[in-house]
Amino acid sequence: MALLSVDEALARLLAGAAPLGWECLPVAQAGGRVLSSPVEAHHTQPPFNASAMDGYAIRAADVAVIPAQLKVIGESAAGHRYSGAVAAGEAVRIFTGAPVPQGADTVLIQENTERLADDTVSVLQSVAEGRNIRRAGLDFTKGDILLQPGRILDPAALSLAAAANNAEIRVWRQPRVAIITTGDELVAPGEAPGPDQIISSNSLGIAEIIRIHGGEALDLGIVGDHVQDLDIAIGTAIERGADILVTSGGASVGDHDLVHEALTRRGMELDFWKIAMRPGKPLMSGKLQGLHDTSLRVLGLPGNPVSSLVCSYLFLAPLVSALAGRPYRPDMRRVHLGADMPANDLRRDHIRAEIIQNENGDPVATPLPLQDSSMLSALARANGLIIREPHAEAARAGESCEVFMLR
Incomplete structure (x- = not known):
């Protein structure tokens, strides 16, 4: 089967992907x-004329000439309005958020007053009509459309x-994404690995990418290199109503890579297998019959940790976003190369890099010295991927390049 380009593979993966209901x-x-x-x-919000400040509800005409003294006839607090009306020469003590009583047209802030007695306040500064009042409906009115789909x-x-x-x-409903991690060599974090084993980590990063992009991750654990065990795990994913089944590992062509065989036995309709990209060449995509005759999308990721996560960033993230009804806009930028790059071969390269600003404030992408697809430490250090298209010519430091920002 010929290698697909990254763009063609992504277009085929996302074909028909839409919110799930x-x-x-x-x-x-x-x-x-x-x-x-x-x-x-x-x-309607606010449902009444409300005070925007602590002070006194008054009639502006009563303080047009100062000094002035007003009779305090009551109090209006949030949740406890003053039920009477303000007449000439009167004031109501009022607090932020409280309804403005009838007759009052202004709120005089308390800093511009002096309380002379329990029932008298001296006005030290005049105030314009309508000041410090939040009018009914200032924020929104009943029937307004406030948020769009x-x-x-x-x-x-x-x-x-x-x-x-x-x-x-x-x-929109969250897409359920079942994750199956395969390999006899794997043990869960916290367990003691045997002499030929390593710690399983891919599912955690995959699950976080799913969560960030609006999906619900269903981690079905580690499955050994046995077709029967894989079949049981695939059945569990279907029974739990998964919309996407992600497998990590076992998608290559070795004698112990049994994911394709197990999925084929389940009736998977294979769309593509192998992408012209590095890392992540053995990426597989297809469809199975899901629960209640729904379509279960299958994405088989490579087992190498960096390959698995890079493929998740490039393919799983937009797929989950599409099914969740979320906009997906990868953070692509043009920056300067921080080192010379050799000519590329027939695969699109995703080179782990650090993107930092130089002394002039320009962003510069410097490739990390080691690019092995097993090195999570390098991926965690990188904040972007330099994109090198197939057959790209050699590039010199300082030239422009495209980067996919990771963070």
């Missing part, structure tokens, strides 16, 4: 989710939906 959630549980329907205001419910949007008296809101 909406669900209604309590607003308190909807943080970080994506709106599937507009959010409407169910009341596609908006991620970040802290401000979530608070706005709640302030508009929405107890529940409609959001």
